[in-house]
Amino acid sequence: MNSSQQQPIKKIGIIGGGQLAWMMAGAAQKLNIELFIQTPKNTDPAVSIATNSIFAPIDDANATAQIAGLCDVITFENEFVNLEALNQLAQTGTLFRPSLNTLEPILDKYHQRCFMRDIGLPVPQFLSWDSPTTPQPLSYPLVMKARRHGYDGQGTIILKNPQDLETTWKSWGCPSVLLEEFIPFEQELAIIAARFPNGEIAIYPIVETQQENQVCRRVIAPATLTAEKTTEIEQIARTLLENLQAIGIFGIELFLTKQGKVLVNEVAPRTHNSGHFSLDACETSQFEQHLRAVCGLAPGQTTLNSAGAVMVNLLGYETCQNSYLEKRQRIADIPNAYLHWYGKTESRPGRKLGHVTVLLNSEPSELRQQALEISHQIESIWYP
Structure with missing residues (x-):
């Protein structure tokens, strides 16, 4: 698969095999496109509609390389990917849409906030926080978010006071997190x-x-x-x-x-x-x-x-x-x-x-x- 190719794209690899990939089936049939899925389990929804599936974790770049060998382009059903490993694939000609350069500033929620602020978009007040000794000027209540891999309410919590912040942060394993103002x-x-x-x-x-x-x-x-x-x-x-x-x-x-x-x-x-x-x-x-x-x-x-x-x-x-x-x-x-x-x-x-x-x-x-x-x-x- 080469990013300079001019041939029509007819085979798409999707990293992730949940319902979002599954719901592409009707459109793929209409457009005469084949879907190839990388997903952890053979029971994941999109397996039933794929031309071929490789069962591996989403961040397994070796599996993505296998999918790339079958497809014209690779796209994403979720954000739980290993960008560093995928960059090595991109350097060998694998075409990603959206590109890895597009994903790089937005996969980490703190980096995403910074990017949006820097291009002039209105965002809540926010900061990165990784220690009880780190200054924390935001007022309560505030929102704490995992910087990666949060979805459907997981990795997001509303905190009412400093004790809640420290207790929850420790229960998460003391990572670097995104703190932002709570918006009523x-x-x-x-x-x-x-x-x-x-x-x-x-x-x-x-x-x-x-x-x-x-x-x-x-x-x-x-x-x-x-x-x-x-x-x-x-x-x-x-x-x-x-x-x-x-x-x-x-x-x-x-x-x-x-x-x-x-x-x-x-x-x-x-x-x-x-x-x-x-x-x-x-x-x-x-x-x-x-x-x-x-x-x-x-x-x-x-x-x-x-x-x-x-x-x-x-x-x-x-x-x-x-x-x-x-x-x-x-x-x-x-x-x-x-x-x-x-x-x-x-x-x-x-x-x-x-x-x-x-x-x-x-x-x-x-x-x-x-x-x-x-x-x-x-x-x-x-x-x-």
Whole structure:
């Protein structure tokens, strides 16, 4: 595989085999693309849709080299990679999209914060902290985040006082962490945007996300925002992707404060939970858009094909093996509902087992209320 090749890209290697890779299957078939997966377990969701899979840890660069030998380009389902090892592969001609240069400033959450601040994006106050003797000028409550490998609420905690900070930090093994101010937001928002090799950028409608225990529970599309705020957030996405020279799709999480200020929370260099609604509510899903960008194809349409949509994550609430067929059927029977079940064999609290998107048909002023009512209906069926 050579980065200077001009041949059409038809074989894509994906590092990671979870539901994000699994949801690329329909788009890959539509675009006549083969997917090759590197993932730890033969039970991971994307194994069932891959042309070939190599079972190895995500950060195993030797396995990535094997995948590279089968593919035209390599992309990522998650950020748990070993950049230093992958750089050696890149030097031998392996093509990565997004590139390793794009990933380098954003995989570490502290470095990501610094990068966004330095390119002029609005972010919460933050600092790196690695010792009780390190000055800690932020006021409480504050947020502590693991600098690497945090996801779905793991590696993020809200702390109320210095004793909480020191106790939790020690329980984490005394690492260097990111500390940032706690933002009492009015709304949590997200925007999905893709940048293409020619520099073109495709942006999806901004959504409202609702989290519980730092895990996304619901996504409402579109978010209720003024035209001015919409333009501001879209410009943040463009600024970020252009400065990163990104290729592929990115999920950008934001806060809207009670004072009307927009702050960037985090960025993920991949398809994102806040964009799942696009599978059923947009002409081009985020998964197809990512493959289009990686392959250098033309961008697809990102507009909603209904007045709005609500996406609800189906999270595990017990440790067991259960396919929840009866509950899934009741949810699927809701009008305009599209249920996606990831085929995971084990449920555990907080684990994403599937999601359901319901298309909405209300007037704009009533969309959010309809979304909340349908979310409550779904969750009353799902959770005991």
